[in-house]
Amino acid sequence: MHAELLTKLKALGEPTRLRIMTLLLRGELTVSEIMQVLGQSQPRVSRHLKLLADAGLCERYPEGGWVFYRLARSRVGERLAALLEEMARGDDPEIARDLIRLNEVRRLRAETAQKYFEVAAEQWARIRGLHFSEEAVEAAMLEAAGERQFRLHLDVGTGTGRMLEIFANRAEEGIGVDLSREMLTVARSKMSEAGLANRLVRQADATALPLETGSADLITVHQVLHYIAQPRRALGEWARVLAPGGLLLLADFESHDFEDFRAEYHHAHLGFDREDLRVWLKEAGLEPASIKPLEAVGGKGGLAVLICVATKEAGA
Template structure:
């Protein structure tokens, strides 16, 4: 692996010039801890929006910082490249107890606390719906345990969670990947996910606004891609699977978790479900059309004891597929597809 700090002379000089200013050093120190918007930075540093925007523009042009537009907002974070490694090296010499740096850190913590409170309020506002839906299928901890079993405990480099919602899947597998990315179209859910990532201290994870039919991941490939209770909301579930397959590394794995066919029409009318579950045959056909090999299928039936008002129960199904190239996981993925009740 190339040294993360190795840079051509011109890039090194440009990076040093860009970082060589007090406000920009403070910005880099903050971005080392968390993603920021311009609004966050202006609040913390007490400077005007045009001034902060100019500093961030210079840092971005020098390759030290990356920007991710999300609707009318733009999130900034340290670059994950050699220039980012340069920033890490420079900031490692910064005194964390410096009065200015410590005050910036306190203001950042205050902002994050306020955002966490907003996220908690959002959860409370939707808790009634989520709790009522859980009565129809197996407990979520059992689903998560099955997801861990499906992917195994072997470490992998990169993960993409499609329709990440609250970022729970990124948290579930945080001990297995080097970098995790969640993509979602909902700004509200992304704010919740960011608060959860911050709370859990998941420095290797990030979330990004984007269309899962046209992913904002130019040039990136992933070892694992997941869909957790997402496909039933989509108009074009097969199209989403094709896009997921496109960004898998050779031998990479795709895990889909969703409902088996059911008759709960109210989920369509009241909760925006576009499809009432998926059969084994239907999903196998879609995965094959996306160029993937089906590895295993597992059904998780609802518990025997459930509230009477639950009506028709929901079975949760896990489909594991792989890109038919070779990788360190090929010896696992090469097993023929199997169904587990």
């Protein structure tokens, strides 16, 4: 314990590295973003980040051509981070300037995210108009979770990160995965706006998750399954990651006949039959607790959404 603490303190014994840690307290950042805030060269920033990573104070996550850095999760690191946060609230002019620049970097990130979001929003609006409000889906999923508190929340196909946001007070930690880098940019921006620095997003395939077996005790999958060519394989992967006693919450369309969704919105499936979902969940080693439809807006002819709740036996 003492050796670990000394290693971390030595790594922090340099002004630039203290400044970097103060930035990472506000959420994950790329090397380029840290360079913009500090006004330092890429080799210099990368060297400081490597020293911090070697000391176990930060972690790096490659994502395509980018590399994101965030604070490492450890008891010693968390205590040091709390101390740094207290120091950052002081009147150090250099830290104050860094935080102003960080806000500008976040603003530019938000603008990029908004441009992409506006392009996609028109398509989403048409689909939403055929069924119910997003508020109804969110309320149903929260209700399905009951009063439980969770350790790790995994949101598959996180999109804008909305599920991470609405379950933020129900789980200690949260991670969202998505294949789209554009959507991850949107999600990171939303997490920053909501002040959820401890919620992460990562680029990953929904059928090959970068998480250990049994590591998440809550998994949410909101309007994702219909995009996946092999839904049974995906359910098997989610069951693998789900912890014994954990909860899977899935919201997706019930079977429908809007054939144009395949070409226009790239849906691999036109919704799902309730009995098929029940069978697939059982095949994956999960126990379907309930599969209930939300009534479509306007009654007959609209899209109905199923709220599926499944659990994993404590001894599984």
